[in-house]
Amino acid sequence: MTHLPRTSARALTVLALLAATVAACSPHADPGAAPATDGSGHDVGVELFQWTWDAVAAECTDELGPAGYAWVLTSPPQEHVRGEQWWTAYQPVSYRVESRLGTREQYTAMVATCHGAGVEVWADAVVNHMTGTSTSTDVPGTGWAGSAYEHYAYPGLYDDADFHHCGLTPDDDIHDYDDAAQVQTCELVNLADLATDTPHVRDTVTAYLTDLLSLGVDGFRIDAAKHLPPADVAAIVAGLPDGTGIVQEVIRGSGEPVTPEQYTANGKVFEFAWGRDVEAVLAGSPDLALDLGSGAGYLPSDDAVVFVDNHDTERNGSTLSYRDGATYVLANVLMLAGTYGTPTVYSGYAFDDTDLGPAQDADGRVLDVTCGDAPGPDADLADDDWVCQHRWAAIAGMVGWRAVVGDAPVVDRWSQSDAVALGRGERGLVVVNAGDDELVTTLTTSLPDGRYCDVLASGCAEVTVHDGTVDVRVPPHTAQAWDVAARP
Numbered sequence: 001m002t003h004l005p006r007t008s009a010r011a012l013t014v015l016a017l018l019a020a021t022v023a024a025c026s027p028h029a030d031p032g033a034a035p036a037t038d039g040s041g042h043d044v045g046v047e048l049f050q051w052t053w054d055a056v057a058a059e060c061t062d063e064l065g066p067a068g069y070a071w072v073l074t075s076p077p078q079e080h081v082r083g084e085q086w087w088t089a090y091q092p093v094s095y096r097v098e099s100r101l102g103t104r105e106q107y108t109a110m111v112a113t114c115h116g117a118g119v120e121v122w123a124d125a126v127v128n129h130m131t132g133t134s135t136s137t138d139v140p141g142t143g144w145a146g147s148a149y150e151h152y153a154y155p156g157l158y159d160d161a162d163f164h165h166c167g168l169t170p171d172d173d174i175h176d177y178d179d180a181a182q183v184q185t186c187e188l189v190n191l192a193d194l195a196t197d198t199p200h201v202r203d204t205v206t207a208y209l210t211d212l213l214s215l216g217v218d219g220f221r222i223d224a225a226k227h228l229p230p231a232d233v234a235a236i237v238a239g240l241p242d243g244t245g246i247v248q249e250v251i252r253g254s255g256e257p258v259t260p261e262q263y264t265a266n267g268k269v270f271e272f273a274w275g276r277d278v279e280a281v282l283a284g285s286p287d288l289a290l291d292l293g294s295g296a297g298y299l300p301s302d303d304a305v306v307f308v309d310n311h312d313t314e315r316n317g318s319t320l321s322y323r324d325g326a327t328y329v330l331a332n333v334l335m336l337a338g339t340y341g342t343p344t345v346y347s348g349y350a351f352d353d354t355d356l357g358p359a360q361d362a363d364g365r366v367l368d369v370t371c372g373d374a375p376g377p378d379a380d381l382a383d384d385d386w387v388c389q390h391r392w393a394a395i396a397g398m399v400g401w402r403a404v405v406g407d408a409p410v411v412d413r414w415s416q417s418d419a420v421a422l423g424r425g426e427r428g429l430v431v432v433n434a435g436d437d438e439l440v441t442t443l444t445t446s447l448p449d450g451r452y453c454d455v456l457a458s459g460c461a462e463v464t465v466h467d468g469t470v471d472v473r474v475p476p477h478t479a480q481a482w483d484v485a486a487r488p
Helices: 009-026 053-065 086-090 105-115 180-185 201-215 231-237 260-265 271-284 287-293 322-337 393-405
Strands: 046-047 071-074 119-126 217-221 244-246 266-270 304-307 342-347 410-416 419-424 428-433 439-444 452-453 462-467 469-474 479-483
Touching: 046 053, 053 071, 053 105, 053 393, 053 410, 071 287, 071 462, 086 231, 119 201, 119 244, 119 410, 180 410, 201 231, 201 469, 231 260, 260 462, 271 287, 271 304, 271 322, 271 439, 287 410, 287 419, 322 393, 322 428, 322 479, 342 393, 393 452, 393 479, 410 439, 428 439, 452 479
Parallel strands: 046 071, 046 342, 071 119, 119 217, 217 244, 244 266, 266 304, 304 342
Antiparallel strands: 410 419, 419 428, 428 479, 439 469, 452 462, 462 469
């Protein structure tokens, strides 16, 4: 099975779109330069957490395609329990593509629109479990689209025999993450744990994923993959067509028996260690961020999908988040500048209560996103305001920069205690100043001599490369970047 990033007919269309975009828009305005022609720089994903299908479609056309994003991860599209909290979307009631984010028809139209903008669509697939209940007894309920359910009964899908009742703990919940059997057969916070080791459950889950593929979906994030044995994931994805993208959520825990490495035969895996470690690195020496992933405790680069934060980690505080402002921006810049893993940008909404769901109407439907005129790290946000990190100038600018430099090697690496610079072949240069003082220095660069625009700034903040050097002035807690497609 082939996994992201992959070059296909669609990828070639994307490259043509990007080439046209950078030729037409400032600061990428040099018609003689274009993104890397082999597609190697077109790999960045973005999670648009709890965005409606209509909003995702509009964003693909207006922002994601032009910025150079390769794929968008949508929130789970299946029917779920009712409730205002964000996590209701992660409690499936049926596999109908009907949710508070939109209808099946809207999802299908969104996929087609994103493809037209050169952006692949990946769906968050909740396949480890169904619903949870607030008591130890089954409480009948009705899902978003009207399907009846109980904790261990989903008419037409599953009955009690299709669930694990692990018997390893008093309440059948996971209590000890050092016990692999608990992690993979007991219930995650009382969520009814599917017996994915049985043919009926495997076939039913595969049929759901196949249905999403019929709508044009390109790949899946396997939610809570850590709580399925690797062999169960393998059996489910084996029934999908070659070329289906797979990335698995396997949270790395120190010394735990279930590890991300056990899942790489099924597809890529999120490397949580990168997001956790980059925060500490930025507080010390940002240069070390470029080495994250090279030591023990990390997946090989080709198997890893990396991120600064996601919808879980921004709530549990294990990584940086939008609240960290400039530091959060610099972490994203370093992730996009480096060569480790496949990078994913996150975009959500503001909250004080970690259970808070997205803004909804009186019937519980999520409202379409409004990003505002100038989203950025200094925005004054109230609960449920959309943060729109993927549009922030430095983050979106680095996505385009990465598309231009492709897989060019790291060159001209320079650092001091609180700053780092690196080039990527003869195609790009980036400098990060994490210090409290302005950085004024002369850097060696492999960029061809000439004038360049900072792609992280509005308009064209210009520098000149002469005899392989460039003078830079970088304000504290900011970054600047230049590439061969951004000329005044």
